[in-house]
């Protein structure tokens with residue numbers, strides 16, 4: 268089965284809220300929330316791909332920190348391999364250039380969004396760390 272390698276960013280603000288992005292009606296997985304990011308290109312490192320995608324989607328520069336979760340999500344005809352990373356904004360302010368909406372969401376409210384399926388294990392991990 269074909270595997271798609273995708274990277275996503277867990278970006279926090281000073282209040283420990285996390286930046287969530289709503290996929291637009293014209294994207295695949297319309298109206299689902301995700302960690303911003305996208306598909307890795309041939310020859311890219313995960314960190315390099317994530318910096319490029321966040322520049323494209325949010326118009327800001329990030330520094331990529333540690334891995335949060337490495338997930339293989341099995342769709343009917345494809346495997347989505349999504350790795351999420353903690354990341355920090357080092358330049359600029361995030362703006363939705365491709366998404367329908369961006370929202371800073373507290374860990375307390377994270378589970379109430381309608382998430383894209385491959386992003387859910389990251390959500391669960393972040394929420395469970397809060398409850399420890």
Ligand SMILES: Nc1nc2c([nH]c(=O)n2[C@H]2C[C@H](O)[C@@H](COP(=O)(O)OP(=O)(O)OP(=O)(O)O)O2)c(=O)[nH]1
Pocket residue numbers: 271273275294295296301302304305306307340342347349383384385386
């Ligand atoms: N984050 C996430 N992506 C998913 C899931 N399921 C799924 O098929 N995908 C696919 C849709 C996209 O092809 C890709 C996510 O990256 P993206 O939409 O940002 O892709 P991209 O910017 O590189 O470019 P494109 O696919 O819009 O052309 O992974 C999921 O549950 N979560």
Ligand SMILES: [Mg+2]
Pocket residue numbers: 303304305306320324
């Ligand atoms: Mg994307």
